[in-house]
Amino acid sequence: MNEELYLIPRRKKGILHFIFSRTGIVLLFVAVQIAIFYSLYNWFTDYFKWFSAFQLVFSIGMVFYLFNDTMDYSAKLTWLFLIMIFPFPSTIFLWYTKKNIGHRLVKERSREMITETKQYLKQNEQTITKPEIVDSAMDDLCRYLNRSGCFPLYENTEVRYFPLGDDMFVTLLEELKKAEKFIFLEYFIVNEGHMWGSILKILADKAAEGVDVRLMYDGMCEVSLLPHNYPEKLKKAGISCKPVAPITPFISTHYNYRDHRKILVIDGRVAFNGGVNLSDEYINIGSRFGHWKDTAVMLEGEAVQSFTLMFLQMWNMTEHEPVWEPAHTSVQAKNDGFVMPYCDCPLDGEKVGESVYIDILYRAKTYVHIMTPYLILDNELETALKYAAQRGVDVKIILPGIPDKKSAYALAKTHYQSLTGAGVGIYEYAPGFVHAKVFVSDDEKAVVGTINLDYRSLYHHFECATYLYKTKCISDIETDFQNTLSKCRKVDGESIKHEKLFYKLLGSIIKVIAPLM
Incomplete structure (x- = not known):
């Protein structure tokens, strides 16, 4: 090519x-x-x-x-x-x-896609009625999630955790080369450079072999990163491509809802999910904010079906005649606990991402450890964090030590006093920027995905994540958290008191409009 x-x-x-x-x-x-x-x-x-x-x-x-x-x-x-x-x-x-001027048709189309596809993935009742699932209330969480979508709880799925985007990238290239039927990619950011260039070369080679290769990226990429005619360029290489919510010259609330998801599905056999976009800084090449700490998971087995369907739901939003490929997989994966991929749609009135996080906080017995790049909380989430800490749960949050956005950094600091006063441990990653979105609790539950602890992720973005229960990699996630914690500086009363005046003023000024940012 x-x-x-x-x-x-x-x-x-x-x-x-x-x-x-x-x-x-x-x-x-x-x-x-x-x-x-x-x-x-x-x-x-x-x-x-x-x-x-x-x-x-x-x-x-x-x-x-x-x-x-x-x-x-x-x-x-x-x-x-x-x-x-x-x-x-x-x-x-x-x-x-x-x-929602300019967005009503998208909202109606989204409902159609969800309604039309609920029949494709059925919950295995034997899985959801197992004693350990009922005792842990995972069956309740699954039923809640399925009110707005189609998110079964799976067994027979192997999960591998990547503590860095650098690690994920190596495995991702290996898996792409194995593709035989289709490759579906949906990312918030696609940007030129070594990472995307390496991936794109494999995609083009696979397309030439007859593999169905499709790419979606958020429409904001057209403004800052990719040329407007990029889909036409990729079409020459046999790759189907479309931006989600492209920017047009007309004012619309449509632009408020961005596609922040990161999904890669190969043959319905393997799926990748996490915080890693397709840009060099995510694999620590040319990062302007020190060491870039990100995470991801790779699923192999039955749970991949959910990510296949999520991709197709978004892809078919703009198709006149939607085609739904079979989401089943014949992969014989080992039983590695329970896995539940899910997504959050800003158009259905449900705060799915926030509700899952709050559920973990309220049910935690020993600890909840969190990594997030942003901390712009609403009342409910801040209350849940404080309540967990006040009843004796070890709640720790790792945030960036070098911010990518000064306004978000300043807003995060407005929560420090309240959270630390309730016993929540706040830590800043000294080597650089944390982009990971991770919850891990009690050595048995974890979430790895795209959902930040900020208003945009919790209210305005299309998001997705992987919920893990009693999978082997949960110990790897907690180990990674502790390793990352050892490189952090702890926030305490003295550091809050001596915070830079710039951040104190900026945070107090823009906090009044935080929900609109």
């Missing part, structure tokens, strides 16, 4: 290139729409004599509306603050986001 097809040339960064690029044109159209809305607002203000009184009455009505709305209380406080400062524009913006 020609090298030009699997290594993307870096685009020029000059101002003229940006102005006349697709991104520049999109931003221009968006700016024009904002200017039109602003002009209409000024026109109403100047033309109607009683506009101020109307605005006041309208704002009071919106306050009553907010108090009776079902949204999270942290979000309510944010909207109340905005309405107090900018009454009429804020109420219009709230109405706009609640109406």
Whole structure:
């Protein structure tokens, strides 16, 4: 395969290139729409004599509306603050986001996909009624998850844990070379470089052999990383490709819901899931934030079916005639505990990712150990963390020591005082950036996936994760946590007191709008 097809040339960064690029044109159209809305607002203000009184009455009505709305209380406080400062524009913006303009069709299509595919994966009743599952309340969790999707609890699945993206990458390349039927990839970030170039070369070779190769990436990649015509380029190599929620010149709440999932399925035999995107920093090449700590799992066996179906549900969202390949696998995997892949959709009103985390915290007996890049908590999750610690559970959270986003870093620090005061241990990874999303508890439960402890992951993104119960690799996950902990600095009263003034001020200022970030 020609090298030009699997290594993307870096685009020029000059101002003229940006102005006349697709991104520049999109931003221009968006700016024009904002200017039109602003002009209409000024026109109403100047033309109607009683506009101020109307605005006041309208704002009071919106306050009553907010108090009776079902949204999270942290979000309510944010909207109340905005309405107090900018009454009429804020109420219009709230109405706009609640109406989901430009996103209703996607929401309806998502429901259709879930309804149409629930029949494909059935829960094995013998698995869910086993004494150890009933005693641990895993059957309750499984039933909850299946209210909004199709997430069976599986046996006969082997799980391998990777403590670094570097480790996962080596195995991923080996597994890709074994593909015979299909390769499905769905990632938040795809970026040029050694990692993606190495993967893409294998994908092109496999496509030439007749393997069905499909790639999805989040539409934001088109703005910052990949050219707009990238799907056409890959089509020349026999690879089907599409962006999810591509950016267009028209304002829409559609852009608020990003595809943050990381799924790779090979032949319905093997699946990869975790925090690792397809970009060099995830394998510690060229990281700007010190050592990049990330994690992933590889599944082999029956549970791979769920990730196959998750991919196809997203792929078929934009297909006129959806085709559902058989999700079954003939792999004879050893019985390695219980595995339950699941996803979280921002369109169904269910906070699946947060609910699973809270379930672990409330049922923990000895410890809950967490790795997350961001800590932007709502009331429910912060209460669950504090309650677990206050009843004697060893709750520890590892966060980045070198942040990728100063605003997120500052917001995380606004929770330090409250959490440490309740007995939660907070640690910062001194060598660099933690991008892992891991919960491990009591040597028997763990979650590895894409779901951060922040508003965007818990409320606004398409996410996925792998729930593990009594699998052998749980000991590997806890060992990795302890190894990572040994490289961390502990947050205590003194470090909080002497925190940089910049982060204290930034955190306190932007915390009022944290649910909108």
